[in-house]
Every structure is written in C-alpha cells, then in structure tokens.
Amino acid sequence: MMSLFPGFAPLLITLGLMYPVAAIIRAITIEKEGHQKELMKMMSVTESDIGWSWFISYLVFDMIVVITATACTSSLYSNSSVGLLFFFWLLTIIAAVIIFGMLISSFMTKSTRATMIGLLLFLVGFFLTIAVDFETGPSAIIGWLSLHPLTAFSYGIYEIGRLEDAGVGVTWDTWDSTDSPSGFTFRNSITSLLFDSILWGIVAWYLNRVISSSFSQPLKWYFPFTASYWCPGRVQAPPPQVVDMEGEEESNPLAFLEPVSDALKEQVAEGRCIQIRGLTKKYGE
Numbered sequence: 042m043m044s045l046f047p048g049f050a051p052l053l054i055t056l057g058l059m060y061p062v063a064a065i066i067r068a069i070t071i072e073k074e075g076h077q078k079e080l081m082k083m084m085s086v087t088e089s090d091i092g093w094s095w096f097i098s099y100l101v102f103d104m105i106v107v108i109t110a111t112a113c114t115s116s117l118y119s120n121s122s123v124g125l126l127f128f129f130w131l132l133t134i135i136a137a138v139i140i141f142g143m144l145i146s147s148f149m150t151k152s153t154r155a156t157m158i159g160l161l162l163f164l165v166g167f168f169l170t171i172a173v174d175f176e177t178g179p180s181a182i183i184g185w186l187s188l189h190p191l192t193a194f195s196y197g198i199y200e201i202g203r204l205e206d207a208g209v210g211v212t213w214d215t216w217d218s219t220d221s222p223s224g225f226t227f228r229n230s231i232t233s234l235l236f237d238s239i240l241w242g243i244v245a246w247y248l249n250r251v252i253s254s255s256f257s258q259p260l261k262w263y264f265p266f267t268a269s270y271w272c273p274g275r276v277q278a279p280p281p282q283v284v285d286m287e288g289e290e291e292s293n294p295l296a297f298l299e300p301v302s303d304a305l306k307e308q309v310a311e312g313r314c315i316q317i318r319g320l321t322k323k324y325g326e
Contacts, residue, residue, distance in 0.1 A: 050202065051195035055167045058138055058191075059160055061106070065099055065142030066159040070152040079257055088250060096139060103134045118201055120210025125227075129197060132234035136190035136241070137166075144241050147248035166191025175199050176221040183225055187233035190241070197230030273311070 072078055078091060111127045118126070141163065149155030166189040173182050175196045187193040200219070204211050204227070216227040253259035264270045308314040 051167055051170065051198045054198065055164065055191060055195070059163065061099075061103060061134075061138050062142050062163050063156050063160055065095070065139060066146050066149075067152045067156045069095060069143065069146035070149055070155040073146075073150050074152055082257075092143070092246065092249060095143060099139045099142075100135065103138060107131050107134055114201075118205050118210055120205055120208065120212075121201060122210070122212045125211055125213070125216060125231075126201075129201075129231060129234075132231065132238065133190070133194045133197075136234045136238040137163075137194050140238055140242050140245060141190055144245040144248070147245045148252050163191060165189065167195055170195040170199070174223075175225045176203070176223055178223050180223050180225065183223060184229075184233070187229070188237060188240070190234060190237040193230050193233035193237060196225065197227060197234070200225065200227045200230060269312075273313070 081091060082088070107127065107130045110130045111123065114126050114130070115121065115123045142159065145159035145162065146155055149158065169186045169189060169192045173179075173186055175183060183196065187196060201211050203221075204215055209215050211227050216231075219226045247265070250260045250264060251262050260270070261267075305314065309316065
C-alpha cells in the first residue's frame with residue numbers, strides 16, 4: 042500500500058489544491074473587474090499595499106492547510122522529519138498556490154477566463170513530472186521543469202515516497218542524499234520551491250505595474266531602473282507655471298480663488314498631485 046501511494050499522491054494533492062488556486066485567481070480578478078483597485082488608489086492605497094494584503098490574507102488562511110497537511114503526512118510518513126515536512130508544505134502553499142495565483146491574475150482581467158486558464162496551467166505542472174522521471178531523467182531538464190512550482194512539489198513528494206520505501210524517510214541526514222541516476226534529492230525540491238517563490242513573485246510584482254486595466258495608468262516597462270519609482274520624494278518635479286491673474290478680478294470671476302494650502306504646495310513640489318488648467322464647460326444654448 043505504501044509503495045503504491047507515492048505514485049498517486051501528487052495527482053490527488055494537485056486535485057485538492059485546485060480550489061485554493063482558483064479562489065485566489067478569481068478573487069483578485071474580480072477586484073479588477075469591479076475597478077476596486079482604482080478606487081483604493083484614489084484613497085492613497087499603493088499597489089504594494091494591495092499586493093501584500095492579498096498575500097498575507099491568503100497565507101494566514103492557508104496556514105490551516107499547511108498545519109493539517111503536515112499532520113497527515115507526518116503520520117503517513119512516520120520516518121520523516123516533521124520540521125522538513127512543515128517547511129515543504131509551507132513553500133508549496135506560497136509558491137504553488139498564492140504566488141502562482143497572483144501571477145496568473147496579474148495579466149488577466151476577466152475572472153472566468155483567468156480561472157480556467159490558471160487551472161489549466163496549474164495542471165500542466167503535474168503532467169510535466171510524467172514526461173521526465175525524477176530518478177532517471179537528465180538533471181538539467183528536471184531543474185528547468187521545476188520552474189513550475191507544482192512540478193517541484195510533485196518531484197518532492199516522489200522523493201519522500203522513495204526515502205520512505207527505503208526505510209529512512211526524509212530527515213536532515215537524508216534530504217541531500219540519493220541513489221537515483223539523475224542525482225535529484227529532496228533538497229533540490231526545497232530549493233526549487235524557494236527559487237520559484239522569489240522568481241514568480243518578482244514577475245507578478247512587475248506585471249501588476251506594467252499591465253493596466255481599463256481605468257488605470259501603467260508604468261513604463263523600464264520603471265525599475267528609474268529613481269522616481271524608488272525614491273519619489275527625492276525627485277524634484279518641474280516648477281508649475283504661474284498664471285498672473287492680477288487685474289483680472291473684474292473680467293474673470295475665477296480670480297477670487299481660495300488660497301492653496303501648504304500641504305497642497307508640498308504635493309505640487311514633489312510631483313504627487315494632478316494639476317488641471319484651463320478647464321471649462323460649455324453649456325448648450
């Protein structure tokens with residue numbers, strides 16, 4: 042029974058992870074459909090605040106999955122280290138579920154379409170493990186395929202099963218040892234999941250800023266290389282044009298305007314406001 046389970050475990054777990062992946066993709070894209078992100082930005086909520094709020098919210102919620110999965114697998118794989126299993130599941134949830142969902146939703150604006158495409162791309166990760174065996178496949182190809190977080194996770198489950206069948210389990214003494222011709226170890230799976238979390242997190246961060254929705258203004262593709270993005274307070278905006286309205290009190294009623302506050306003057310100097318000049322409205326006769 043134990044020797045048969047590792048072959049089906051990645052598929053069964055993949056089917057179980059499809060719901061949280063679909064949930065996070067749908068939730069973020071629905072926010073785009075309702076233009077809620079633009080509304081929050083109007084209230085001075087930054088793109089980083091929105092992204093981190095999604096990440097932390099789902100991480101806290103999915104900690105229940107991490108703890109439950111660790112408890113179940115530690116009882117099933119009795120020879121394995123509980124700490125390594127917990128860290129493995131934590132990286133899986135972060136890379137294969139949360140960051141993967143945020144990545145897909147970063148370039149999609151329709152919730153139904155994004156959910157369907159996201160789930161298809163998610164399932165591709167499992168089928169990649171069928172194409173290249175983790176024990177006999179070339180190590181370079183296994184490394185490239187592990188850029189898909191679900192592939193790295195599936196290879197890790199296979200390796201845990203192999204070590205359990207050998208009677209040693211995955212521990213701090215065995216996580217970097219293997220007899221497979223490919224040289225793949227459990228440590229490779231952990232490293233791939235950690236690398237995927239960083240890589241695809243950066244890609245999702247970038248795409249969320251250069252791909253715009255219907256009512257947002259995207260940043261330039263080279264924005265990471267500009268000082269104005271990283272240090273907006275140190276970049277001096279060009280001085281505003283001053284309109285001399287002296288002597289226009291009688292002809293122009295707009296000459297009697299409320300004085301600009303010091304706070305607004307600071308925003309003008311730092312380039313953090315929008316100035317509208319010459320705005321008129323013509324009524325029909």
